[in-house]
Amino acid sequence: MSELPVVVVGAGPVGLAAAAELVERGQEPLVLEKADRAGAAVAEWHHVRLFSQWSELVDPAAGRLLAETGWQRPGDTVYPTGEEWAAAYLRPLAAALGDRVRFGAEVVGVARRGRDRVVDAGRDTEPLTVHVRRADGGEERITARAVIDASGTWGTPNPLGGDGLPAVGERASVDRISYRVPDLTDATVRARYAGKHVVIAGSGHSALTALVAFADLAEQEPATRITWLLRRGAVGSTFGGGEADQLPARGALGVRAKAAVEAGRIAVVTGFRAETVERHGDALSLVSDGGQKVSDVDEVVVLTGFRPDLSWLSELRLELDATLQAPVALAPLIDPNVHSCGTVYPHGVKELTHPEPDVYLAGMKSYGRAPTFLAVTGYEQVRSIAAGLAGDRESAERVELVLPETGVCGGAGVFDDPAADQAGGCCGAPAEPEVLTLSAPRAR
Structure with a gap:
């Protein structure tokens, strides 16, 4: 052979x-x-x-x-x-x-x-x-x-459903659900979400990337409402290591997402494991397995891996x-x-x-x-x-791969100035091993 x-x-x-x-x-x-x-x-x-x-x-x-x-x-x-x-x-x-x-x-x-x-x-x-x-x-x-x-x-993105399978009604509402980080710099895509109630589901760096982008949209288009759904019971370490993160750009992303939440531009709902997507005319309602409901939803962005x-x-x-x-x-x-x-x-x-x-x-x-x-x-x-x-x-x-401790990795970053965080290497100083985060926005 x-x-x-x-x-x-x-x-x-x-x-x-x-x-x-x-x-x-x-x-x-x-x-x-x-x-x-x-x-x-x-x-x-x-x-x-x-x-x-x-x-x-x-x-x-x-x-x-x-x-x-x-x-x-x-x-x-x-x-x-x-x-x-x-x-x-x-x-x-x-x-x-x-x-x-x-x-x-x-x-x-x-x-x-x-x-x-x-x-x-x-x-x-x-x-x-x-x-x-x-x-x-x-x-x-x-x-x-x-x-x-x-x-x-x-x-093969993961679905919105909290049990690993599509929520009831999820497939029927696929025209209102995206499983990728939307490109809000595109005028057509931006028009789809501007002034709408947008729900973002997920806790990884793809979700943080989307939160930062949509928070900026909400600041420019005040009628835009952002709700963040987390399956976990508390935000906890979702924002990552911040300034201590050995990936500077990733740390900056967490800091910006946290600031947007604290400023009130993003409403957070924790402990939400989606079970049903209900359709009411032009609006959706998301219902969790515990009976929580998020209503009057226009668009859903699912970033669950x-x-x-x-x-x-x-x-x-x-x-x-x-x-x-x-x-x-x-x-x-x-x-x-x-x-x-x-x-x-x-x-x-x-x-x-x-x-x-x-x-x-x-x-x-x-x-x-x-x-x-x-x-x-x-x-x-x-x-x-x-x-x-x-x-x-x-x-x-003879596999030689040494990675510094960097916490949970995943997704990709959005930051305005490509040169702003160039002082550090990918996982610490430039002399460290070559590391790239790739999880899908997805991206890791």
């Missing part, structure tokens, strides 16, 4: 990094991306500025590959938006990889050739078959020696944690009930190996429902996987 390609699913930051690592090790990757361009998910939160500077956003192997093309690296101390990251790095990287990246190719299934998941014989000797649906509607099968699933979780889509992997023997839906060896290291992003232990191919040979989940998808993924972790994952596939077990198992 050495002549077969390693199929990488997804042309996002981690998928393209995986391809660069494989190329550097003399392996042949084939990246399959269902969209028509690289970084398509990143481009969907194009208006959101990352917490990290450019110095933390370029995978080392990818940077070396791009350098051979004459690529000009952006200034290290600038915080790019999602669109700037995609345009200045991800798309040039895909171009540098050339025909190793195919667009309009959606992976709809992966299996062991000639065997469903029940058959034991041949699972370690037969190649994998990747089932692809092309943009033109055609189908094909690609034979692969290994598969790295770096498709992320952006396409993301989850992996495992449906097209159903014929593979994956060993996933029952709670997080992450690889079982990795799950205890990333459990958000125990760990912050700074206490995740170094990990690589060893923790990402499944009973199905040569199949790996990498990047955000490897973290399942855990919200604290760092892109530098994904870069290290695929470096380790590529080393393992190239037969360099010593390098594959």
Whole structure:
């Protein structure tokens, strides 16, 4: 099977990094991306500025590959938006990889050739078959020696319902519900929310990003009302570490959100686990499982995290944690009930190996429902996987990743001046390891 390609699913930051690592090790990757361009998910939160500077956003192997093309690296101390990251790095990287990246190719299934998941014989000797649906509607099968699933979780946001399933009436009101941070700099989007009663549900940094943006809107458009729904019983540490946060831009975001709440521009409802969405003409009412009701709602922005889509992997023997839906060896290291992003232990191919040979989940998808993924972790994952596939077990198992304690991580930041917080690095001083928060606004 050495002549077969390693199929990488997804042309996002981690998928393209995986391809660069494989190329550097003399392996042949084939990246399959269902969209028509690289970084398509990143481009969907194009208006959101990352917490990290450019110095933390370029995978080392990818940077070396791009350098051979004459690529000009952006200034290290600038915080790019999602669109700037995609345009200045991800798309040039895909171009540098050339025909190793195919667009309009959606992976709809992966299996062991000639065997469903029940058959034991041949699972370690037969190649994998990747089932692809092309943009033109055609189908094909690609034979692969290994598969790295770096498709992320952006396409499967968590619902409003407090039990992990859509609330009653949620689907029927989807025209009034958004699961992304709206771009309020767009005149059409702004008109949708200005002067309306907007409910924001969620407690991560994507929710804080939205709160800051909508608080600014309410200040400029006084008829705008903002209600913030929290499932937890109190605001508590939701605003993060503030000025003590080792990600300065993220700390500033929490400070601004807290100030907006304290100024009365945002009404807070705690202990609200949505059960029902009622529709009354042009208005919605949200009802919790405890009987609380928020009425006269015009728009709802749900920012409650993301989850992996495992449906097209159903014929593979994956060993996933029952709670997080992450690889079982990795799950205890990333459990958000125990760990912050700074206490995740170094990990690589060893923790990402499944009973199905040569199949790996990498990047955000490897973290399942855990919200604290760092892109530098994904870069290290695929470096380790590529080393393992190239037969360099010593390098594959020598995972070196030290992260400072930074509290709960997730989402992306909105702040007005990209240069304002450039004094600090992504997780402390510039000399610290390269770290990027990516949870989806979502974003981590």
